[in-house]
Amino acid sequence: MEILITNDDGWGAKGIVTLLRLMEQFGHVTVIAPDGTRSGMSNAITFSHITMQKVEETERHSIYTTNGTPSDCVKLGIHIIYGGKRPDLLVSGINHGSNAAINVIYSGTMGAVFVGAENGIKSIGFSIDDMSADPDLTQFEPYITQITKDILAKRDVPYGMCWNVNAPIGEIHGIRPTRQCKGYWDEEVSAHQEADGSTYYLLGGAFHNNEPEADDTDEWALKHGYISLTVSTIDTTWKEKNA
């Protein structure tokens, strides 16, 4: 069993170090992760020089870092480290911050998951609704192991299927099967002045939930102390069930 791990918070983040330890239960692990934070990189790819360094090798894992994006990481993993062979599993995260609702389209963590799904690899993104550098992951850990076991046991995963798993802060009451909540980021750009009087802008703002009463969304699950498990897809075609 060969497992590829990446993230968008960079190698050394608590989330990916935890994921490495958990995934060693299942097989040999190759980590390839950005050399620093790549949050909000979505599925961005790099068209110029990409570099990669091996930083550690043991019997149970190899660790590489790169100046590229999370999506670049998966491509380097498949085509350079594995020589074109696909691993049995790709896991991305544990992201420091929720990738529920519309966050999924901006997320570098989920971007890597989508590249895995494009390549026919079982791919799972794990995130926790806590942006701090030192989130408490102890309650999430056994769920990550169980969800990974369940997905490894699946046969015939169809093209494009992948998984977006988010954990709440604090007490976890269980897992809820969810869908992506409808909503948007609002009031999210602010203007600031440089010392020379020129203007620059910063993104920020707040998430607006279009359907706070719906109890089948990922946002609802996180707000009520449940892990959200959304079966996801890389197919952007509109289907009637979107309505």
Added chain:
Amino acid sequence: MEILITNDDGWGAKGIVTLLRLMEQFGHVTVIAPDGTRSGMSNAITFSHITMQKVEETERHSIYTTNGTPSDCVKLGIHIIYGGKRPDLLVSGINHGSNAAINVIYSGTMGAVFVGAENGIKSIGFSIDDMSADPDLTQFEPYITQITKDILAKRDVPYGMCWNVNAPIGEIHGIRPTRQCKGYWDEEVSAHQEADGSTYYLLGGAFHNNEPEADDTDEWALKHGYISLTVSTIDTTWKEKNA
């Protein structure tokens, strides 16, 4: 009628200049586009200083450029240029290169469209299957006008719906309603040597079509001289019809 235009090839690219001229038929146009190419930027957003300059203003249009990404452009447009008000329409492109099949998840052009859809704006991406700096857009132009008219006439567009329109090179035989073709980029990372002997990597490769016989895909349409019109969504939740 207020129309927001952006792209990922940068202000000054033939595609966006053409789109500006076409959209002036419908109302006042605001262009905000990157100051250079941002291809492959997907939905990437910028967390540090973003700058913006107004480069032109006439009665019929305003033009701004930014150091940001296509997704940043839409956010700056809504929150800074429009002060929070949503425009009636967002169009992105005309991209120099196809955004059919899996290209859609990497595309900065379609990234901007997804941000528009998140914000409840009717949003359309236009692309041509020609990566040259000077593609022949004359046959595509009347279709762009017609498709825009049809979409402007729609009422009650549901949350997340948007449009991905791709034109073939050469003779255009008409429009086909399509879905995103299943496939993946293969053999896509190559290793190269610097003068000092160190290694760097470049993305490249070729698209592998998993379903070349299916006649309802965007890839099929482009290969057979048709414009592909895929109704798209920002909802990444798996639905049974994905199978």
